[in-house]
Each structure stands twice: as C-alpha cells, then as structure tokens.
Amino acid sequence: MTRCRLCGSEAMASVVDLGATPPCESFLAAHELDRAEPAYPLHLRVCSECWLAQIPPLITPEETFKEYAYFSSFSTSWVEHARTFVTGAAERLGLGHASFVVEVASNDGYLLKHMVERGVRCLGIEPSVNVGAAAREAGVPTLTEFLSPEVGAGVRAEHGPADLVVANNVYAHIPDVVGFTRGLRALVADDGWVSIEVQHLLTLIEENQYDTIYHEHFQYYTVASAIRALASGGLTLVDVELLPTHGGSIRLWARPEGAAGAPSERVADVLAREKAAGLQELSGYAEFAARVAKVRRDLLKFLIGAAERGETVVGYGAPGKGNTLLNHCGIRPDLLPYTVDRNPYKHGRFTPGARIPILPPERIAADRPDYVLVLPWNLRDELVEQLSYVHEWGGRLVFPVPELSIVEVAPGGVTA
Template sequence: MSDPVRCMTVCRVCGKEDWLDVLSFGPMPLANNYLAPAPSYDDEPRFPMDVIVCRSCWLMAIRQVVSPDVLYRHYVYISSDSRQILNHMRDVANLAVTRFHLPAGSLVIEVGSNIGTQLEVFRSMGMRTLGVDPARNLADLANARGVETLAEYFGEGLAGTILEQYGHPRLILGRHVFAHIDDLTDVINAATRLLDPAGIFAVEVPYLLNLIEGNQFDTIYHEHLSYFSVGTLRRLFERHGLRVVDVARFAVHGGSIVVFVGQAESQWPTGKAVFELEELEVRSGLTNEVAYQRFAERSGRTMRELGALVRGLVSQGKRVAGYGAPAKGNTLLNACGITARELQYASDTTEFKQGKVLPGTHVPVVSPAYAHDHPPDYFLLLPWNYAKEIIGREKSLLEQGIRFIVPIPEPLVVSNESLKDAAFSLSHG
C-alpha cells in the first residue's frame, strides 16, 4: 500500500513553492473517522495538520495530503436535510438554470453528489441528472433512491465514458467538493472536455474571507485540502484556459461562494460580482500576510478560552454535552483539548454515527432521544453555523434552564434570559 499521507511542496493552483506557515494543529484524527467503542484507541490514525498560504496566489491549504482512499471509500457524511440546506440547494439550482438559460432536458452532472439530494432538485425542474461520487455506500443509497450515480472519482478517465453514454452536460456542479481535491488539473480537464460551448462548471466552496474574518478554524480538517478566494479561483481557471463568468455569495455553511466557470470564449459576459469580490478581498487583507498571522493568533486564543470554559463548568459539577457531531466539531474538540472527560456525549441525528465515538476525543455519539432523556446543563453547539435554526427550534430546552455554548467566532453562552434581553440576536448561522 502506498504512503497514506504526503506533504505538498508545489502550490496546486499556481505551481509556485513560496509558502507562509500559518497554524499548526499537531497530530489530528481524521474528522470523519467515527469509531466503534473499544477498550483502547491506541491504533487510531492521526496525521499532522499544518495550515499554509501561498504567497504567490494566496491559496490557503493544508500541507499534509491524506490519501483519498483512506478518507472517502466509506464515507459517513450524508447531505443535510435541514431547511436551510434544502433552501440553499433550490437557490443554487434556480440561479444556475435562470442565469445560464438551461432548457428542460439538459444534462446536469454533480461531482460529489452524495445521496442525490441536490440532483433531485434539478430533476424536479425537468433536467436529466447524473451523480458522481467515490463513496460506494453513498452512491448505493443514491441509486436506491432512483438518482443515477456512478461510484467513481471524477476525472479525465471518467469523462470519456460519460460522453459516450450520456453526452455533453450543460451544467457540471461541485458543491463543497472542490476543496477536497488534490489533483485539480485532472478535474478541470475533465470538466473542460465535457462542457459544450455554452456549458458551465459551477463550483461551490467555503469562502476564505468568511473563514478568516469569522475565526472558523474548526472548518479546517484533512479532507479540506484547499481554502479559496475568488481571486485564487480566477487564477486557477485562467491557467487552464477557462474564465470565471460570475460568482454568488451565500451565508450557508458559515459563508460560501458559488463560482460559475465557462470556456474562455464562451457567450457569457463576466458579471460585476467577480470584480467586486476580488476588490473586497484585497481591501480585507487576503493578499497580505498580516491577515493570516492575526487569524492564527485569534484562533489560538479561542481554543484556549473554550477549553477553559468547558473545563471550568465541569469542575463546578455541571454536565456538558455536544449538540451535533459534525466533522468540524472534531477539529474544534481536539484543538481545544475537550474529550470524553468533559463531554458526557454528543447527540446527533445521523444514524451512521450513533453508537460510535468521536475521533480523537472518544466522546460517545447518541441519539436525540437519549439526549432528551439525559439532558445536560450545557450543550456545546458544534454545528454553530446552524445556531439560529437550532436555538430557534430548541427554545423549550432553554426554558428548562439548559444553556447553549456557541463556540465560534468566540465562545458565547446563550440562555433563555439572554434571548429575552436580546443579548443574543440569533445572528449566528
């Protein structure tokens, strides 16, 4: 078997080797490696996780690249069915169809399609759909739901097969998968080969500007190899003979952008949002080392403060539990040194995770029903980007005296009293 991890030396966007060291997390578990309970976890895999920034194109990345076969061949992340995410999927589909005039019957391909939820939205709009996802378990679930899905990695090798069997797509969509891909050239070449002259490659990624300004260090984990700005993506696609024709900014996932890319000579004019966001990035310091140094300092401070807060509550005899068990919560807990010694459990609706323990910290994952019967004094809200939706839904818990700790951007304790006096505006998420 090949080495499960390698270190990136050449920037995957611009090809340069001029790196700024930003933040080192030390050895970290794989964020989606939920474990069966065991007497010992001595053999649990951990890999270094160092954040670096390219001084040439301002790509932010993790130096260590873990083999995708280690990460994805049996993946446990299932697309969220939260109201916020479903509404966002509809917004993305409507924007793509109307902005680029997709006629009914157009082929839409989704890369990293998971169980097919986004493609179901396109199908309801009269589109033909095809999913591509390397996680066999998720592809099987999608096919069982009637969403045709290939359990493959998307690349030039697969592009020829798709052309022969399905023809040219008008839209290729990759939602929150581009950041996971090491060999971007292979993916971009595949998209270029597949698209017809009017076709669009739509790439949704977490927005680097939101990550830096919102102190979202917990969204950094081994699966997320790259962290993109509009300026960096424009340079990437231009290097491959493509053009960013538009970009849309969304609040979902703590802040995301959808970049729409066409052939260099395509009919689509470049939207003004492309220039406006690039100018905002420069004004905000994303092309300056200082912004990343300040981010590292702020992240370290939050790690210390949150760890001290939780340990202090436990020392007072308070019961603290995790609300949700998202992958980014595992970065947060491991970075802050919060383990099963402090958290009673983490409650999550994902059945795949229930009965397992969180990677690194070994906090048991339980069902919401268990949490209802064994309520804590404090819930640490790990999917903080859904704070507004969750706290709005769980007001009855607050009325019982249970408090929520919203960890990002800085630790904030939310009680029923703070909601009443507007100390917390439900602006998170």
C-alpha cells in the first residue's frame, strides 16, 4: 500500500504485520478440503496525515458479501443491543409512522424488525443474497445491493429521503470510503441523521484486539479519522457515544453540513482521549506489534501445555476474529480438535486456513472438555452465562484477548 485511501497521502507507517491468511468468512465444505486456499497479506498501516488505519484492499466486497456466513440474529446480546438502539433513536429523533428509516448492511433484519414492530416505514440495503432473503422472510423490506451514490440516489427517488440512516458495523467493511459516504449522504434528508457504529481504534490498540483485523475490515477509525471520512461525503459529526460492543466501539451521529450545528462536548472529550493515547503521532502505535506477539505466545504456551498434560481444549464460536487468531497463532486440530457455533450455516464446515471442524454447540456437553476456548471474546458476559454448564464437570473457559484469562464459572454464569 503506497497511498492512503482517504486522503491520498503516501505517509503510511506499519502498525502490525500478521502474515498472510485466507479471508476470515470463507468457511470450507468437506469436499473443499483438498483444494488450495487463497491467502492474502494482513498488514495494518496508519496514515500519518489523516490517521486512518487501514489494510490494502486485496479482496473485494463482492467476493465476501454476496454469500455471507454471518447472521446477526444468532447473537442474543446483539439483537438486544439493536432493540435498545431503536428505542433510543426513536425517542431522540421523534420517529413515528410518518418517518422513514434506512439501514445499510442490514443483515438478516435483526435491527429493522424493531422498526417494523413500531410501525416505522423502513428499508434495509443488504448485499448478501442469503441473509437478505432471511430478512425478507422475517418481514423486513430489503434491497439486495451494495451502497453507492447511485444506489442511494435511486432509493431516495423511489422512497423519499430518510429521516435516519443507520450503518452499524459496515463503515470498516468498504474500501471506497468516499463513495460509500456519499451514498449515505444521498440517502439522508437534508435535515436528517446518520448513525454509524464502528469499532474504535483506541480500544483495539489499548486492549490488544488484533484479531479484529481481517480482510473484511479495510479501515479502523478513531473519531479524528472518522470526522475526515464523513466530511468527504458532505456529512458533519455532531455527537459520539462510547459503546462496549466489539470490545469497544463508537457510535457516530452525523448530519448533512447545513443542518449539523456545533459538535457536542463528547466529541471533544473523545478527541482529547485519542490524542492523550498518542494516536495522532506514530509513537502511539510503536509497541502494538510486540504486545500482539505476546498474546500469540501465551495462547500457544497454554494449548501446548494442555496437550502435554492430556487435557482437552475445544473452541466456542467461529467468528471472523477467531480465524485471524487461529491462523496468526498457527493453531490446528492437534491443539483445538473442533469449535462449535450456534449458526447452523457453519455446521459441518471448516474454518479457513486452520481447517478446524465446526460442530453444533451440544457437542461440548457431550464431550465434557477440560477447557473451552472462547473465540468471540467480545461477547464475554453473554457467553459466560451460556456456557455456565461447564462447571458441572469442572470445565473452565479461556479468553485469549486482551490477555490470556482462564475463568471458572458457577451456575447462572457467575465467575467463581
């Protein structure tokens, strides 16, 4: 990568190089195990002009999202997070029967179904054919498209301008930041609102969350770099919320330039935190690669030690972040014989690169392993409760990030 995709600068500095891995959602069917897998460099760099952290766009969204393995509704806490957001947004913006809401990357309708229940007219724009079909089956109107300025203008012409445009966990997934942002502007009314949730680079760096770096995530935002990105499409940041989701996210509230007004004090507060953490100078990124290497060493040491003691370790979850971790650490079925997942789409498939079998969750209770390695560590509270039954045979949970943590659970999900 020689130029920043946002500002065009050539002042790009290395943050961490994770080698080459397959795309994290390219799960393998059994008949594909003897085929070659493409692997692409996974090297995070930061632009020292606009401070957008980014990886090279080596795969296209079309390759990843036309047929997608992730269904948001399988996470109980994520559906609840969406319901809470809809309730708050409706109150904040006065959304009602006369309003129009668009969600970009609406997945299986996990969020907009709450708008439908409130009687708010809405539309999802979802590029994945299979998950978009699931949304329509659930009663959520959904357009199968990638957002562009042209698609945004077409939706506006047919349905009218949106009072609220929601773009949760998609702003990192598009290599054309400027074009996508212009698409958001095309959708939203001149006095409307855009709400974006995206992982915060501040917590990624501070909490060693390097497994959230994968080929679907083309860039990683601070509030400072998000301001630049939004401005490229004619949007102005007016408020920000810090969220615990995905290990630490930011919810950006933006409006068209003419309706924006002055930003809230929270914007200034978060910008000050980012500056204090050194994220507007290269020194703030200098030690991250060394801390990533320690996460890898500690996890491998634990898995090898368990194997030598004759103890069993299995996985829970098959998220994209888990595949970055498994491949970077070189973990194979000799150290992790299988993982389980609630999503039936993944059952009988194998993780990309590491080729670890994915089984239904009931397998854990049947096998009674000594340890369960939790790959979606960002759902820690939810999964400690879900997996509390492992206490019945003295099993323990292992969380690899931000540092190796072995947890004993008691009935009800309370840690012992």
